[in-house]
Amino acid sequence: MIASLNFPALHASHSAIWFAHPGKPAVRISKGEAIARAAETPLIMLNAPLIAQRLGYPELSGLDLLELFAFVHPAQFMVPTPMGLVRALKLELPLPFRGGGNAPELALQSPLPTLSPKGERAEQGLPESSIPALLHAAAEALIATLERPDWPQREGAWTGLQALARLRWPWAGVASRHLKAPEKAERWLFSRLPEWEEQPPRPQPRQITLAENDAEAQLEALTGAGAERREGQRQFARTAAHIFAPREKRAEPHMLLAEAGTGIGKTLGYLAPASLWSHAAGGTVWISTYTKALQRQLSRETERIYADEAEFRKRVVIRKGRENYLCLLNLEDALQGGFQNRAAVLAQLVARWAAYSRDGDMIGGDLPGWLTTLFRRAGVTALTDRRGECVYAGCPHYRKCFIEHAARSSQNADLVIANHALVMVNAARAREQQGRPTRIIFDEGHHLHDAADSMFAVALTGQETVEMRRWVMGPEGKSRGRRRGLAARLSDVASYDELGGRAIEAARIAAEALPGEGWLARIREGAPSGEIEQLLAAIRGTVYARDESGAEDAGYGLETELAELDGPLIAAAMEAARAIHALHQPLVALGRRLEILIEDPPDWLDGPARARIEGAIASLGWRIDLLAAWASLLGRIGGPADPDFVDWLALDRVEGREYDMG
Known part of the structure; x- marks a missing residue:
C-alpha cells in the first residue's frame, strides 16, 4: 500500500453505496452517511459527477480516478467503468472479500476474463462490494506509474503538475510525492509539438485505366483468405473501378450512382479500386461521409490496406471541420x-x-x-x-x-x-x-x-448577430479572453494606414447596432435596443401569435413560415437591413484596403504583420459574405416568395427557456 494513498474509496450504484478504507472490507452505507464521509475526508471515486448525481449531492468532490487517468495516460482509450479501468491498467480482477476478523483476505482472479463483444457489461462477475478495493488498486497502479523510468508520457508531467497544484487539484498533493522533478527543463506542449513543413504541389495524377480483374484482386487481398465470397461486393468493386478512367470530355468526369443493400460489403467494394488507383496514379481519393461514426469505421477498414502504423498515418488522413x-x-x-x-x-x-x-x-x-x-x-x-x-x-x-x-x-x-x-x-x-x-x-x-x-443555409438570429458584434468589437464589459476585435487584431493597420483605420472605426461604430450583452432579457422585458433587437422582438411576437401547435405550453421551440407578415415586422426588417448595410460597407472597404497593402506593401509591413493581414482577409471575406446573405434574407421579408429558398421564423427554447430567435 502506498502510504500517501491512505484515503477511503466510495462506489455508488443504483442499488447500493459501498465504502471501504484501504485493506478493509467494504461496508454498505446510506446516502446521508456517504455525504457525511465525503465532507470529512477526500474520497477515491470513479466519475465523481455521476456519483454526485446518484447521491443527490451536486457539490460532491474528491479524488476522481478519471482525472488521474487523464493526467497519467493522456490520449489513451478507456471505458469509464470499473471494468474499463481494470482492462486499461491491466489489473487483476478483485473478487469479494472473504475471511473475517481484523485481517480480511482479498481473493484475486487471474487471468482477466474475456468480456462479451457486446461491450462493458462489466460488472458481471464483479460484485459491487469489491469495487472500492478495485479503486484502491487502480489508484496505486496510477501513482506507481509516476515513478516508472519507462513511463512514455513522462515529458511535460512535472510542468503540468506544478500548474495543477497551484489550482488546488485534489490529486496534486499525492502525485507530487511520487513524481520527481526532471534533471533538465522539459519540452512542454508548445515547444514539443512538431511543425509542418511546406511541400511542393503534388503532380497531377497519371492517367490510367483500372482493369476489373485488378480491382477484384485488390478486393480479395483486403477481405483476406477464407473470407466469404460475395458476388454483389465483387460486382460493386468492378463497377466502381470505371469511375477512375481518364476523362473523355472537358468538365465531364465519370460518375456512378450506386445503391447496395445491407451486407453487400460496399465499403471494401469501393476502397479496393480507390486504393489501387491512388497507388498506381499517384493521386488522392477523398471519401466523404455524413456521420462521424462512419468516418471511424472507414479509418478501421483502411488499416487493412496499410498494416504498418507509420505507413497508415502517412497514407490515410481523417479530415473534419x-x-x-x-x-x-x-x-x-x-x-x-x-x-x-x-x-x-x-x-x-x-x-x-x-x-x-x-x-x-x-x-x-x-x-x-x-x-x-x-x-x-x-x-x-x-x-x-x-x-x-x-x-x-x-x-x-x-x-x-x-x-x-x-x-x-x-x-x-x-x-x-x-x-x-x-x-x-x-x-x-x-x-x-x-x-x-x-x-x-x-x-x-x-x-x-x-x-x-x-x-x-444562413441564420439571422440573436446569437449569430452577437457573435458578429464580438468579432468586430472584441470583448466588452467583464468579458474575458483574447482580444479579438478588429482594431486589436489590425492595430498596425489602424495606426499606420489612414484609410484602413477609418474603415475599422466605421465598422466598430456600425457594429454597435448589433445586439450586445443582455439582449435576450431586454427583448423579454419589452425594451429592445437597436434595429436588430427591434426586429428580433417583432419576430418573437409573431411566432407566439401564430403558434397553433400547442408546443408553447410544452416548452419546445416554435416556428412559423415567413409569409403574410404584418406591417410592424416588415418595417423592423427594413431598419435592420439598413443597419446590416451600414456594417457591410466599411468591411468591404477594409477588405479592399488590406488587399492593396498586400499587393503594394509599405515599409512598416513586416513578416508578422503581413501574416496577420492575410489571415484577416480570409476571415473578413467570410463575414462579408454572411452580412450579404443576411441582407438578402431581409430583402425577401414582405416581398414575393422565392422558389429557390425556404425561409421561416423561429424561437429556440429548451424546457421553456428561450435562448435564441430569428
Whole structure:
C-alpha cells in the first residue's frame, strides 16, 4: 500500500453505496452517511459527477480516478467503468472479500476474463462490494506509474503538475510525492509539438485505366483468405473501378450512382479500386461521409490496406471541420488565465492530452469523451475554433496547428476520409485550392442534400448577430479572453494606414447596432435596443401569435413560415437591413484596403504583420459574405416568395427557456 494513498474509496450504484478504507472490507452505507464521509475526508471515486448525481449531492468532490487517468495516460482509450479501468491498467480482477476478523483476505482472479463483444457489461462477475478495493488498486497502479523510468508520457508531467497544484487539484498533493522533478527543463506542449513543413504541389495524377480483374484482386487481398465470397461486393468493386478512367470530355468526369443493400460489403467494394488507383496514379481519393461514426469505421477498414502504423498515418488522413480540432491559441489563452477554477483544471488536462494526441481531434478523436463531462459547465467548445476566428499565419502556433497539419497531410495522402460539409466548403472556398478534391466517393450519399442545406443555409438570429458584434468589437464589459476585435487584431493597420483605420472605426461604430450583452432579457422585458433587437422582438411576437401547435405550453421551440407578415415586422426588417448595410460597407472597404497593402506593401509591413493581414482577409471575406446573405434574407421579408429558398421564423427554447430567435 502506498502510504500517501491512505484515503477511503466510495462506489455508488443504483442499488447500493459501498465504502471501504484501504485493506478493509467494504461496508454498505446510506446516502446521508456517504455525504457525511465525503465532507470529512477526500474520497477515491470513479466519475465523481455521476456519483454526485446518484447521491443527490451536486457539490460532491474528491479524488476522481478519471482525472488521474487523464493526467497519467493522456490520449489513451478507456471505458469509464470499473471494468474499463481494470482492462486499461491491466489489473487483476478483485473478487469479494472473504475471511473475517481484523485481517480480511482479498481473493484475486487471474487471468482477466474475456468480456462479451457486446461491450462493458462489466460488472458481471464483479460484485459491487469489491469495487472500492478495485479503486484502491487502480489508484496505486496510477501513482506507481509516476515513478516508472519507462513511463512514455513522462515529458511535460512535472510542468503540468506544478500548474495543477497551484489550482488546488485534489490529486496534486499525492502525485507530487511520487513524481520527481526532471534533471533538465522539459519540452512542454508548445515547444514539443512538431511543425509542418511546406511541400511542393503534388503532380497531377497519371492517367490510367483500372482493369476489373485488378480491382477484384485488390478486393480479395483486403477481405483476406477464407473470407466469404460475395458476388454483389465483387460486382460493386468492378463497377466502381470505371469511375477512375481518364476523362473523355472537358468538365465531364465519370460518375456512378450506386445503391447496395445491407451486407453487400460496399465499403471494401469501393476502397479496393480507390486504393489501387491512388497507388498506381499517384493521386488522392477523398471519401466523404455524413456521420462521424462512419468516418471511424472507414479509418478501421483502411488499416487493412496499410498494416504498418507509420505507413497508415502517412497514407490515410481523417479530415473534419475546424470546430472539431483543438485551437492552440485558445488553449494558450485558457492556460494563461482565460479559464478559472475547475475550468482551468480542464485546460491543464487538455494540454496534457494535446502533447500526445495523434491529430488534435477533440470530437471523436483520442480525447476521452468522458473527460469534459467531469467539469460542470466548463465545456470544451471554448478551446476550438467554432466561429471562424482563426488568424492563420498571424497565429504564433500556426506552424504547429493541428488543422494545418491535417490540411497539408491530405495533399499527399492516398485516402482522405472527410465529411460532406467539409468537402463542399472546400469546393466553394478557394483557400485550399491545392488540396481541392478531384476524385470523390460520397458514402451515405442520400444525406448529401441535407448536408448542403445545413452547410450553406444562413441564420439571422440573436446569437449569430452577437457573435458578429464580438468579432468586430472584441470583448466588452467583464468579458474575458483574447482580444479579438478588429482594431486589436489590425492595430498596425489602424495606426499606420489612414484609410484602413477609418474603415475599422466605421465598422466598430456600425457594429454597435448589433445586439450586445443582455439582449435576450431586454427583448423579454419589452425594451429592445437597436434595429436588430427591434426586429428580433417583432419576430418573437409573431411566432407566439401564430403558434397553433400547442408546443408553447410544452416548452419546445416554435416556428412559423415567413409569409403574410404584418406591417410592424416588415418595417423592423427594413431598419435592420439598413443597419446590416451600414456594417457591410466599411468591411468591404477594409477588405479592399488590406488587399492593396498586400499587393503594394509599405515599409512598416513586416513578416508578422503581413501574416496577420492575410489571415484577416480570409476571415473578413467570410463575414462579408454572411452580412450579404443576411441582407438578402431581409430583402425577401414582405416581398414575393422565392422558389429557390425556404425561409421561416423561429424561437429556440429548451424546457421553456428561450435562448435564441430569428
